[in-house]
Amino acid sequence: MTSARILLNEVTITLGVAPKEYHALKNINIDIKAGNRVGIIGPNGAGKSTLLRAMGGIYPPTRGEINVNGFISGLFQLGLGMQQDQTGYDNIVLNALISGQPKRIIEEKIQSIIDFADLGEFINLPLRTYSQGMAMRLKFACATGFSPEVLLLDEWLGAGDAEFQNKAKTRMKQLITDAHIVVLATHNVPLMKQICDKALWLEKGQVIMFGDIDEVIKARQLKQQNK
Amino acid sequence: MHQYNSNKSSMSLMLWDLKEGARQWRTWWYLGSSELITRFERSFIGLFGWNVISFGLFCLAIMLLFGEISDNSSKNFGASVVSGFLVYTLLSGLVTDSCAVFNSNAQWLKSVHMPYGIFVYKTVLKQFIVFLLSCFSAGIILIANNSIVWSMHLFMLLPALVIILLNGIASCLFLGTINARYRDVGHLVNTIMRFALFVTPILWQADSGGLRGTIAKFNPFTYYIDIFRAPLIKAEVSATSWLVVICITFVFCLISISVYTHARKKVIYWL
Numbered sequence: 001m002t003s004a005r006i007l008l009n010e011v012t013i014t015l016g017v018a019p020k021e022y023h024a025l026k027n028i029n030i031d032i033k034a035g036n037r038v039g040i041i042g043p044n045g046a047g048k049s050t051l052l053r054a055m056g057g058i059y060p061p062t063r064g065e066i067n068v069n070g071f072i073s074g075l076f077q078l079g080l081g082m083q084q085d086q087t088g089y090d091n092i093v094l095n096a097l098i099s100g101q102p103k104r105i106i107e108e109k110i111q112s113i114i115d116f117a118d119l120g121e122f123i124n125l126p127l128r129t130y131s132q133g134m135a136m137r138l139k140f141a142c143a144t145g146f147s148p149e150v151l152l153l154d155e156w157l158g159a160g161d162a163e164f165q166n167k168a169k170t171r172m173k174q175l176i177t178d179a180h181i182v183v184l185a186t187h188n189v190p191l192m193k194q195i196c197d198k199a200l201w202l203e204k205g206q207v208i209m210f211g212d213i214d215e216v217i218k219a220r221q222l223k224q225q226n227k
Numbered sequence: 228m229h230q231y232n233s234n235k236s237s238m239s240l241m242l243w244d245l246k247e248g249a250r251q252w253r254t255w256w257y258l259g260s261s262e263l264i265t266r267f268e269r270s271f272i273g274l275f276g277w278n279v280i281s282f283g284l285f286c287l288a289i290m291l292l293f294g295e296i297s298d299n300s301s302k303n304f305g306a307s308v309v310s311g312f313l314v315y316t317l318l319s320g321l322v323t324d325s326c327a328v329f330n331s332n333a334q335w336l337k338s339v340h341m342p343y344g345i346f347v348y349k350t351v352l353k354q355f356i357v358f359l360l361s362c363f364s365a366g367i368i369l370i371a372n373n374s375i376v377w378s379m380h381l382f383m384l385l386p387a388l389v390i391i392l393l394n395g396i397a398s399c400l401f402l403g404t405i406n407a408r409y410r411d412v413g414h415l416v417n418t419i420m421r422f423a424l425f426v427t428p429i430l431w432q433a434d435s436g437g438l439r440g441t442i443a444k445f446n447p448f449t450y451y452i453d454i455f456r457a458p459l460i461k462a463e464v465s466a467t468s469w470l471v472v473i474c475i476t477f478v479f480c481l482i483s484i485s486v487y488t489h490a491r492k493k494v495i496y497w498l
Contacts, residue, residue, distance in 0.1 A: 053337070056340055057340030058495060060495070065234050066233035068232075069230055070229065070230075074338065074339065077338075081338035083261070083265070086261060098254055098345075100251065103253065126268075
Protein backbone atom coordinates (compact mmCIF):
# COMPACT_ATOMS: atom_id res chain seq x y z
CA MET A 1 0.00 0.00 0.00
CA THR A 2 1.24 3.47 -0.82
CA SER A 3 1.32 5.96 2.00
CA ALA A 4 -1.21 8.75 2.25
CA ARG A 5 -0.49 11.87 0.24
CA ILE A 6 -2.30 14.87 -1.20
CA LEU A 7 -0.74 16.53 -4.19
CA LEU A 8 -2.16 19.60 -5.91
CA ASN A 9 -0.51 20.87 -9.04
CA GLU A 10 -1.53 24.27 -10.45
CA VAL A 11 -5.12 23.70 -9.40
CA THR A 12 -7.57 26.34 -10.58
CA ILE A 13 -11.30 26.29 -10.17
CA THR A 14 -13.22 28.80 -12.21
CA LEU A 15 -16.87 29.44 -11.48
CA GLY A 16 -19.54 31.46 -13.22
CA VAL A 17 -20.00 32.23 -16.89
CA ALA A 18 -17.59 34.14 -19.15
CA PRO A 19 -18.00 37.86 -18.36
CA LYS A 20 -18.70 37.28 -14.67
CA GLU A 21 -16.37 34.37 -14.08
CA TYR A 22 -14.08 34.29 -11.08
CA HIS A 23 -11.46 32.00 -9.65
CA ALA A 24 -12.57 30.15 -6.54
CA LEU A 25 -9.06 28.71 -6.44
CA LYS A 26 -6.09 29.94 -8.41
CA ASN A 27 -2.89 28.06 -9.21
CA ILE A 28 -2.72 26.09 -6.00
CA ASN A 29 0.38 23.97 -5.48
CA ILE A 30 0.49 21.92 -2.29
CA ASP A 31 2.13 18.70 -1.24
CA ILE A 32 0.78 17.15 1.95
CA LYS A 33 2.54 14.02 3.15
CA ALA A 34 1.61 11.19 5.48
CA GLY A 35 1.47 12.30 9.10
CA ASN A 36 0.82 15.96 8.30
CA ARG A 37 -1.94 17.80 10.10
CA VAL A 38 -2.72 20.88 8.09
CA GLY A 39 -4.92 23.74 9.21
CA ILE A 40 -6.33 26.04 6.55
CA ILE A 41 -6.74 29.64 7.64
CA GLY A 42 -8.11 32.64 5.83
CA PRO A 43 -11.06 35.03 5.84
CA ASN A 44 -14.57 34.02 4.79
CA GLY A 45 -14.74 33.41 1.07
CA ALA A 46 -11.03 32.69 0.78
CA GLY A 47 -11.76 29.32 -0.78
CA LYS A 48 -11.18 27.08 2.26
CA SER A 49 -14.27 24.94 1.75
CA THR A 50 -13.75 24.77 -2.00
CA LEU A 51 -10.19 23.60 -1.48
CA LEU A 52 -11.27 20.89 0.96
CA ARG A 53 -13.97 19.70 -1.39
CA ALA A 54 -11.52 19.68 -4.27
CA MET A 55 -9.19 17.47 -2.21
CA GLY A 56 -12.14 15.23 -1.41
CA GLY A 57 -12.79 14.62 -5.10
CA ILE A 58 -16.10 16.45 -5.05
CA TYR A 59 -15.12 19.51 -7.08
CA PRO A 60 -13.20 18.62 -10.22
CA PRO A 61 -10.62 21.32 -11.00
CA THR A 62 -11.03 23.49 -14.08
CA ARG A 63 -7.27 23.32 -14.66
CA GLY A 64 -4.42 21.50 -12.97
CA GLU A 65 -4.28 18.16 -11.27
CA ILE A 66 -5.26 16.74 -7.91
CA ASN A 67 -3.83 13.47 -6.70
CA VAL A 68 -4.88 11.87 -3.45
CA ASN A 69 -3.55 8.60 -2.14
CA GLY A 70 -5.45 6.89 0.62
CA PHE A 71 -9.00 6.34 1.74
CA ILE A 72 -10.65 9.77 1.96
CA SER A 73 -13.30 10.79 4.43
CA GLY A 74 -14.72 14.29 4.49
CA LEU A 75 -16.85 16.21 6.94
CA PHE A 76 -18.21 19.25 5.24
CA GLN A 77 -21.45 21.05 6.05
CA LEU A 78 -23.40 19.54 8.91
CA GLY A 79 -26.51 17.80 7.71
CA LEU A 80 -25.04 16.94 4.35
CA GLY A 81 -25.37 13.25 3.81
CA MET A 82 -27.83 12.62 6.61
CA GLN A 83 -31.38 11.37 6.25
CA GLN A 84 -33.57 13.18 8.76
CA ASP A 85 -36.33 10.59 8.70
CA GLN A 86 -34.10 7.61 9.29
CA THR A 87 -32.69 6.32 12.53
CA GLY A 88 -29.15 6.94 13.66
CA TYR A 89 -28.38 3.29 13.03
CA ASP A 90 -29.68 3.45 9.45
CA ASN A 91 -27.71 6.61 8.86
CA ILE A 92 -24.50 4.87 9.91
CA VAL A 93 -25.18 2.05 7.46
CA LEU A 94 -26.09 4.51 4.73
CA ASN A 95 -22.95 6.60 5.27
CA ALA A 96 -20.79 3.50 5.21
CA LEU A 97 -22.39 2.19 2.03
CA ILE A 98 -22.10 5.54 0.32
CA SER A 99 -18.42 5.79 1.10
CA GLY A 100 -18.06 2.43 -0.61
CA GLN A 101 -17.44 0.16 2.39
CA PRO A 102 -18.07 -3.52 1.79
CA LYS A 103 -20.80 -5.19 3.84
CA ARG A 104 -18.37 -7.31 5.84
CA ILE A 105 -16.42 -4.28 7.07
CA ILE A 106 -19.62 -2.42 7.93
CA GLU A 107 -20.83 -5.28 10.10
CA GLU A 108 -17.44 -5.45 11.75
CA LYS A 109 -17.19 -1.76 12.57
CA ILE A 110 -20.75 -0.69 13.25
CA GLN A 111 -20.67 -1.41 16.98
CA SER A 112 -17.56 0.69 17.52
CA ILE A 113 -19.18 3.57 15.62
CA ILE A 114 -22.31 3.33 17.76
CA ASP A 115 -20.15 3.30 20.88
CA PHE A 116 -18.17 6.33 19.79
CA ALA A 117 -21.31 8.30 18.90
CA ASP A 118 -22.56 7.47 22.39
CA LEU A 119 -26.19 8.33 21.72
CA GLY A 120 -27.79 5.72 23.97
CA GLU A 121 -31.38 4.99 23.08
CA PHE A 122 -31.40 7.69 20.41
CA ILE A 123 -29.49 5.48 18.02
CA ASN A 124 -32.82 3.82 17.16
CA LEU A 125 -34.74 7.07 16.76
CA PRO A 126 -35.03 9.18 13.61
CA LEU A 127 -32.40 11.86 13.15
CA ARG A 128 -34.93 14.67 13.30
CA THR A 129 -35.30 13.99 17.03
CA TYR A 130 -31.59 14.70 17.58
CA SER A 131 -30.09 17.90 18.87
CA GLN A 132 -27.48 19.47 16.63
CA GLY A 133 -24.70 18.25 18.88
CA MET A 134 -25.95 14.68 18.71
CA ALA A 135 -26.23 14.73 14.94
CA MET A 136 -22.67 16.04 14.83
CA ARG A 137 -21.39 13.27 17.07
CA LEU A 138 -23.01 10.70 14.84
CA LYS A 139 -21.59 12.22 11.69
CA PHE A 140 -18.12 12.47 13.15
CA ALA A 141 -18.30 8.87 14.31
CA CYS A 142 -19.29 7.80 10.80
CA ALA A 143 -16.56 9.77 9.11
CA THR A 144 -13.79 8.50 11.34
CA GLY A 145 -15.14 5.02 12.03
CA PHE A 146 -13.48 3.32 9.10
CA SER A 147 -10.01 4.66 9.89
CA PRO A 148 -9.69 7.02 6.94
CA GLU A 149 -6.20 7.74 5.70
CA VAL A 150 -7.14 11.24 4.64
CA LEU A 151 -9.56 13.13 6.87
CA LEU A 152 -10.94 16.47 5.67
CA LEU A 153 -12.81 18.65 8.15
CA ASP A 154 -14.57 21.88 7.32
CA GLU A 155 -15.33 24.02 10.39
CA TRP A 156 -15.80 21.00 12.57
CA LEU A 157 -13.34 21.89 15.23
CA GLY A 158 -14.69 23.96 18.04
CA ALA A 159 -18.18 22.66 17.49
CA GLY A 160 -20.02 20.61 20.08
CA ASP A 161 -19.59 20.43 23.83
CA ALA A 162 -16.28 20.06 25.66
CA GLU A 163 -16.67 16.32 26.04
CA PHE A 164 -17.19 15.83 22.32
CA GLN A 165 -14.27 18.08 21.49
CA ASN A 166 -11.97 16.02 23.67
CA LYS A 167 -13.17 12.80 22.12
CA ALA A 168 -12.74 14.23 18.64
CA LYS A 169 -9.24 15.44 19.46
CA THR A 170 -8.23 12.05 20.82
CA ARG A 171 -9.54 10.30 17.76
CA MET A 172 -7.76 12.66 15.40
CA LYS A 173 -4.50 12.26 17.27
CA GLN A 174 -4.91 8.53 16.93
CA LEU A 175 -5.43 8.88 13.19
CA ILE A 176 -2.33 11.01 12.95
CA THR A 177 -0.14 8.55 14.84
CA ASP A 178 -1.16 6.00 12.23
CA ALA A 179 0.61 8.27 9.74
CA HIS A 180 -2.60 9.52 8.21
CA ILE A 181 -3.39 12.99 6.95
CA VAL A 182 -5.76 15.47 8.54
CA VAL A 183 -6.68 18.70 6.77
CA LEU A 184 -9.06 21.06 8.49
CA ALA A 185 -10.42 24.54 8.06
CA THR A 186 -11.31 26.59 11.09
CA HIS A 187 -11.41 30.08 12.50
CA ASN A 188 -10.50 28.79 15.94
CA VAL A 189 -6.73 29.31 15.86
CA PRO A 190 -5.89 28.20 19.43
CA LEU A 191 -7.71 24.92 18.91
CA MET A 192 -6.06 24.43 15.56
CA LYS A 193 -2.66 24.90 17.17
CA GLN A 194 -3.33 21.95 19.43
CA ILE A 195 -3.90 19.62 16.51
CA CYS A 196 -2.05 20.88 13.47
CA ASP A 197 1.64 21.08 12.75
CA LYS A 198 1.30 22.93 9.47
CA ALA A 199 -0.86 25.75 8.26
CA LEU A 200 -2.05 26.89 4.88
CA TRP A 201 -2.93 30.54 4.60
CA LEU A 202 -5.46 31.14 1.87
CA GLU A 203 -6.77 34.43 0.57
CA LYS A 204 -8.95 35.11 -2.48
CA GLY A 205 -8.37 31.62 -3.72
CA GLN A 206 -4.60 31.85 -3.60
CA VAL A 207 -2.02 30.40 -1.25
CA ILE A 208 -0.30 33.20 0.65
CA MET A 209 1.84 30.91 2.74
CA PHE A 210 2.20 27.22 3.52
CA GLY A 211 4.49 25.91 6.22
CA ASP A 212 5.07 25.50 9.94
CA ILE A 213 1.96 26.50 11.84
CA ASP A 214 3.60 28.98 14.20
CA GLU A 215 5.38 30.78 11.39
CA VAL A 216 2.25 31.07 9.28
CA ILE A 217 0.15 32.35 12.17
CA LYS A 218 2.84 34.85 13.12
CA ALA A 219 3.10 36.12 9.57
CA ARG A 220 -0.65 36.49 9.35
CA GLN A 221 -0.85 38.38 12.65
CA LEU A 222 1.91 40.66 11.49
CA LYS A 223 0.03 41.45 8.33
CA GLN A 224 -3.19 42.09 10.19
CA GLN A 225 -1.43 44.49 12.57
CA ASN A 226 0.08 46.41 9.69
CA LYS A 227 -3.30 46.99 8.14
CA MET B 228 -12.22 5.23 -2.31
CA HIS B 229 -8.51 4.69 -2.01
CA GLN B 230 -7.16 6.87 -4.70
CA TYR B 231 -8.32 9.94 -6.48
CA ASN B 232 -6.89 11.55 -9.55
CA SER B 233 -8.62 14.52 -11.09
CA ASN B 234 -7.05 13.94 -14.49
CA LYS B 235 -9.57 11.28 -15.49
CA SER B 236 -11.25 12.26 -18.73
CA SER B 237 -14.98 12.96 -18.71
CA MET B 238 -15.43 9.84 -20.80
CA SER B 239 -13.75 7.54 -18.32
CA LEU B 240 -15.58 9.29 -15.48
CA MET B 241 -18.86 8.57 -17.23
CA LEU B 242 -17.94 4.91 -17.63
CA TRP B 243 -16.79 4.76 -14.01
CA ASP B 244 -20.09 6.28 -12.87
CA LEU B 245 -22.08 3.63 -14.68
CA LYS B 246 -19.86 0.63 -13.97
CA GLU B 247 -18.83 1.37 -10.41
CA GLY B 248 -22.36 2.56 -9.69
CA ALA B 249 -23.72 -0.78 -10.83
CA ARG B 250 -21.15 -2.63 -8.75
CA GLN B 251 -22.31 -0.78 -5.64
CA TRP B 252 -25.86 -2.11 -6.02
CA ARG B 253 -26.22 -2.51 -2.29
CA THR B 254 -25.99 1.24 -1.88
CA TRP B 255 -28.72 2.18 -4.35
CA TRP B 256 -30.86 -0.71 -3.27
CA TYR B 257 -30.64 0.51 0.31
CA LEU B 258 -31.14 4.18 -0.61
CA GLY B 259 -34.07 3.50 -2.91
CA SER B 260 -35.94 1.06 -0.73
CA SER B 261 -35.43 3.05 2.47
CA GLU B 262 -36.64 6.23 0.76
CA LEU B 263 -39.80 4.47 -0.32
CA ILE B 264 -40.32 2.91 3.08
CA THR B 265 -39.72 6.08 5.11
CA ARG B 266 -42.37 7.79 3.01
CA PHE B 267 -44.81 5.41 4.67
CA GLU B 268 -43.32 5.62 8.13
CA ARG B 269 -45.88 5.27 10.93
CA SER B 270 -48.50 4.36 8.35
CA PHE B 271 -50.45 1.32 9.40
CA ILE B 272 -51.12 0.02 5.91
CA GLY B 273 -47.69 0.84 4.58
CA LEU B 274 -45.99 1.10 1.23
CA PHE B 275 -47.29 -2.15 -0.19
CA GLY B 276 -50.83 -1.71 1.05
CA TRP B 277 -51.34 1.84 -0.09
CA ASN B 278 -49.89 1.27 -3.53
CA VAL B 279 -51.98 -1.81 -4.09
CA ILE B 280 -55.14 -0.18 -2.77
CA SER B 281 -54.70 3.05 -4.66
CA PHE B 282 -53.88 1.51 -8.02
CA GLY B 283 -56.39 -1.28 -7.48
CA LEU B 284 -59.27 1.11 -6.86
CA PHE B 285 -58.21 3.12 -9.87
CA CYS B 286 -58.20 0.04 -12.09
CA LEU B 287 -61.50 -1.12 -10.70
CA ALA B 288 -63.11 2.20 -11.55
CA ILE B 289 -61.72 2.06 -15.06
CA MET B 290 -62.97 -1.48 -15.62
CA LEU B 291 -66.43 -0.53 -14.41
CA LEU B 292 -66.65 2.66 -16.46
CA PHE B 293 -64.90 1.68 -19.66
CA GLY B 294 -65.93 -1.96 -19.65
CA GLU B 295 -69.52 -0.79 -19.54
CA ILE B 296 -69.50 1.64 -22.45
CA SER B 297 -67.44 -0.53 -24.76
CA ASP B 298 -69.26 -2.08 -27.66
CA ASN B 299 -68.54 -5.48 -29.16
CA SER B 300 -65.68 -4.30 -31.32
CA SER B 301 -63.71 -3.26 -28.25
CA LYS B 302 -64.68 -5.76 -25.61
CA ASN B 303 -61.29 -5.51 -24.10
CA PHE B 304 -61.30 -1.76 -23.79
CA GLY B 305 -61.27 -1.69 -19.99
CA ALA B 306 -58.30 -4.04 -19.91
CA SER B 307 -56.58 -1.96 -22.55
CA VAL B 308 -56.98 1.20 -20.46
CA VAL B 309 -55.75 -0.53 -17.30
CA SER B 310 -52.66 -2.03 -18.91
CA GLY B 311 -52.01 1.18 -20.81
CA PHE B 312 -52.13 3.18 -17.62
CA LEU B 313 -49.88 0.69 -15.91
CA VAL B 314 -47.08 1.23 -18.42
CA TYR B 315 -47.72 4.93 -18.77
CA THR B 316 -47.38 5.42 -15.02
CA LEU B 317 -43.98 3.75 -15.17
CA LEU B 318 -42.89 5.78 -18.20
CA SER B 319 -44.06 9.07 -16.81
CA GLY B 320 -42.63 8.28 -13.37
CA LEU B 321 -39.25 7.55 -14.91
CA VAL B 322 -39.26 10.66 -17.07
CA THR B 323 -40.42 13.10 -14.40
CA ASP B 324 -38.29 11.62 -11.62
CA SER B 325 -35.19 11.57 -13.77
CA CYS B 326 -35.17 15.38 -13.96
CA ALA B 327 -34.39 15.61 -10.25
CA VAL B 328 -31.80 12.85 -10.17
CA PHE B 329 -28.91 15.18 -9.37
CA ASN B 330 -30.82 18.08 -7.81
CA SER B 331 -32.57 16.05 -5.17
CA ASN B 332 -29.43 14.10 -4.30
CA ALA B 333 -27.20 17.16 -4.14
CA GLN B 334 -26.61 16.68 -0.44
CA TRP B 335 -24.89 13.34 -1.12
CA LEU B 336 -23.03 14.49 -4.19
CA LYS B 337 -21.62 17.43 -2.24
CA SER B 338 -20.46 15.34 0.68
CA VAL B 339 -18.79 12.25 -0.77
CA HIS B 340 -16.85 11.44 -3.93
CA MET B 341 -18.92 8.67 -5.39
CA PRO B 342 -20.14 7.33 -8.73
CA TYR B 343 -23.15 9.40 -9.81
CA GLY B 344 -24.54 6.22 -11.32
CA ILE B 345 -25.73 5.18 -7.86
CA PHE B 346 -28.39 7.89 -7.99
CA VAL B 347 -29.37 7.07 -11.54
CA TYR B 348 -29.97 3.44 -10.62
CA LYS B 349 -31.71 4.44 -7.41
CA THR B 350 -34.17 6.65 -9.29
CA VAL B 351 -34.98 3.88 -11.76
CA LEU B 352 -35.24 1.30 -8.98
CA LYS B 353 -37.78 3.37 -7.04
CA GLN B 354 -40.04 3.68 -10.07
CA PHE B 355 -39.63 0.02 -10.81
CA ILE B 356 -40.66 -1.02 -7.31
CA VAL B 357 -43.76 1.18 -7.48
CA PHE B 358 -44.50 -0.34 -10.89
CA LEU B 359 -44.27 -3.88 -9.51
CA LEU B 360 -46.71 -2.98 -6.75
CA SER B 361 -49.12 -1.57 -9.31
CA CYS B 362 -48.65 -4.73 -11.39
CA PHE B 363 -49.87 -6.71 -8.43
CA SER B 364 -53.25 -5.01 -8.27
CA ALA B 365 -53.57 -4.54 -12.03
CA GLY B 366 -52.71 -8.22 -12.47
CA ILE B 367 -55.39 -9.39 -10.08
CA ILE B 368 -58.04 -7.30 -11.80
CA LEU B 369 -56.98 -8.31 -15.30
CA ILE B 370 -56.90 -11.97 -14.39
CA ALA B 371 -60.25 -11.76 -12.59
CA ASN B 372 -61.72 -10.13 -15.66
CA ASN B 373 -60.20 -12.84 -17.84
CA SER B 374 -58.42 -10.19 -19.92
CA ILE B 375 -54.94 -11.66 -19.99
CA VAL B 376 -54.31 -13.88 -22.97
CA TRP B 377 -52.07 -16.69 -21.78
CA SER B 378 -49.57 -17.35 -24.54
CA MET B 379 -45.87 -17.50 -25.27
CA HIS B 380 -46.12 -13.82 -26.15
CA LEU B 381 -46.15 -13.03 -22.46
CA PHE B 382 -42.41 -13.72 -22.42
CA MET B 383 -42.00 -10.55 -24.47
CA LEU B 384 -42.99 -8.53 -21.39
CA LEU B 385 -39.53 -9.07 -19.99
CA PRO B 386 -37.49 -7.52 -22.79
CA ALA B 387 -40.13 -4.76 -22.97
CA LEU B 388 -39.50 -3.91 -19.32
CA VAL B 389 -35.74 -4.09 -19.76
CA ILE B 390 -35.77 -1.64 -22.63
CA ILE B 391 -38.12 0.72 -20.76
CA LEU B 392 -35.78 0.72 -17.75
CA LEU B 393 -32.81 1.30 -20.06
CA ASN B 394 -34.63 4.36 -21.37
CA GLY B 395 -35.10 5.38 -17.75
CA ILE B 396 -31.35 5.30 -17.20
CA ALA B 397 -30.74 7.32 -20.35
CA SER B 398 -33.44 9.75 -19.26
CA CYS B 399 -31.67 10.30 -15.93
CA LEU B 400 -28.38 11.04 -17.66
CA PHE B 401 -30.02 13.41 -20.12
CA LEU B 402 -32.82 15.17 -18.24
CA GLY B 403 -30.99 15.02 -14.91
CA THR B 404 -28.03 16.84 -16.41
CA ILE B 405 -29.88 19.55 -18.27
CA ASN B 406 -32.29 20.09 -15.41
CA ALA B 407 -29.33 20.62 -13.09
CA ARG B 408 -28.35 23.54 -15.31
CA TYR B 409 -31.73 24.81 -16.51
CA ARG B 410 -34.33 24.39 -13.80
CA ASP B 411 -37.20 25.02 -16.19
CA VAL B 412 -36.69 21.63 -17.75
CA GLY B 413 -38.31 19.79 -14.86
CA HIS B 414 -41.43 21.93 -15.07
CA LEU B 415 -41.51 21.62 -18.83
CA VAL B 416 -41.27 17.83 -18.61
CA ASN B 417 -44.10 17.73 -16.07
CA THR B 418 -46.25 19.75 -18.42
CA ILE B 419 -45.41 17.54 -21.36
CA MET B 420 -46.14 14.34 -19.49
CA ARG B 421 -49.55 15.57 -18.38
CA PHE B 422 -50.30 16.52 -21.96
CA ALA B 423 -48.89 13.25 -23.33
CA LEU B 424 -51.37 11.26 -21.29
CA PHE B 425 -54.11 12.51 -23.58
CA VAL B 426 -52.31 12.28 -26.88
CA THR B 427 -51.29 8.69 -26.26
CA PRO B 428 -53.75 5.91 -27.06
CA ILE B 429 -54.58 4.95 -23.49
CA LEU B 430 -58.04 6.39 -22.96
CA TRP B 431 -58.85 6.01 -26.64
CA GLN B 432 -57.93 3.62 -29.38
CA ALA B 433 -55.86 4.48 -32.39
CA ASP B 434 -57.88 3.80 -35.49
CA SER B 435 -55.93 3.74 -38.69
CA GLY B 436 -56.23 7.11 -40.37
CA GLY B 437 -58.07 10.08 -38.91
CA LEU B 438 -56.73 12.59 -36.44
CA ARG B 439 -56.31 10.08 -33.63
CA GLY B 440 -54.44 7.68 -35.87
CA THR B 441 -52.04 10.39 -36.97
CA ILE B 442 -51.44 11.59 -33.43
CA ALA B 443 -50.74 8.05 -32.24
CA LYS B 444 -48.44 7.40 -35.16
CA PHE B 445 -46.12 10.30 -34.37
CA ASN B 446 -46.22 9.87 -30.62
CA PRO B 447 -43.28 7.76 -29.40
CA PHE B 448 -45.15 6.77 -26.25
CA THR B 449 -47.61 4.83 -28.41
CA TYR B 450 -44.90 2.33 -29.24
CA TYR B 451 -43.47 2.11 -25.73
CA ILE B 452 -46.92 1.25 -24.45
CA ASP B 453 -47.64 -1.15 -27.28
CA ILE B 454 -44.59 -3.36 -26.67
CA PHE B 455 -45.95 -4.07 -23.20
CA ARG B 456 -49.69 -3.95 -23.69
CA ALA B 457 -50.05 -5.95 -26.89
CA PRO B 458 -48.46 -9.19 -25.62
CA LEU B 459 -50.37 -8.88 -22.36
CA ILE B 460 -53.94 -8.57 -23.54
CA LYS B 461 -53.86 -9.25 -27.28
CA ALA B 462 -51.22 -11.98 -27.55
CA GLU B 463 -49.53 -9.88 -30.19
CA VAL B 464 -46.00 -8.67 -30.63
CA SER B 465 -45.72 -5.83 -33.08
CA ALA B 466 -42.46 -5.80 -35.01
CA THR B 467 -43.05 -2.17 -35.98
CA SER B 468 -43.42 -1.08 -32.37
CA TRP B 469 -40.29 -2.93 -31.35
CA LEU B 470 -38.33 -1.49 -34.24
CA VAL B 471 -39.42 2.06 -33.40
CA VAL B 472 -38.64 1.58 -29.71
CA ILE B 473 -35.22 0.11 -30.40
CA CYS B 474 -34.32 2.94 -32.77
CA ILE B 475 -35.49 5.65 -30.37
CA THR B 476 -33.67 3.98 -27.49
CA PHE B 477 -30.45 3.77 -29.46
CA VAL B 478 -30.53 7.43 -30.45
CA PHE B 479 -31.67 8.52 -26.99
CA CYS B 480 -28.82 6.61 -25.32
CA LEU B 481 -26.29 8.18 -27.67
CA ILE B 482 -27.60 11.68 -26.98
CA SER B 483 -27.82 11.10 -23.24
CA ILE B 484 -24.32 9.74 -22.96
CA SER B 485 -22.80 12.55 -24.98
CA VAL B 486 -24.67 15.26 -23.06
CA TYR B 487 -23.76 13.66 -19.74
CA THR B 488 -20.13 13.14 -20.67
CA HIS B 489 -19.85 16.71 -21.84
CA ALA B 490 -21.28 18.09 -18.59
CA ARG B 491 -20.00 15.51 -16.10
CA LYS B 492 -17.37 17.73 -14.52
CA LYS B 493 -19.68 20.74 -14.33
CA VAL B 494 -22.79 19.15 -12.85
CA ILE B 495 -21.62 19.48 -9.24
CA TYR B 496 -21.16 23.24 -9.63
CA TRP B 497 -24.73 23.64 -10.84
CA LEU B 498 -26.27 22.01 -7.79
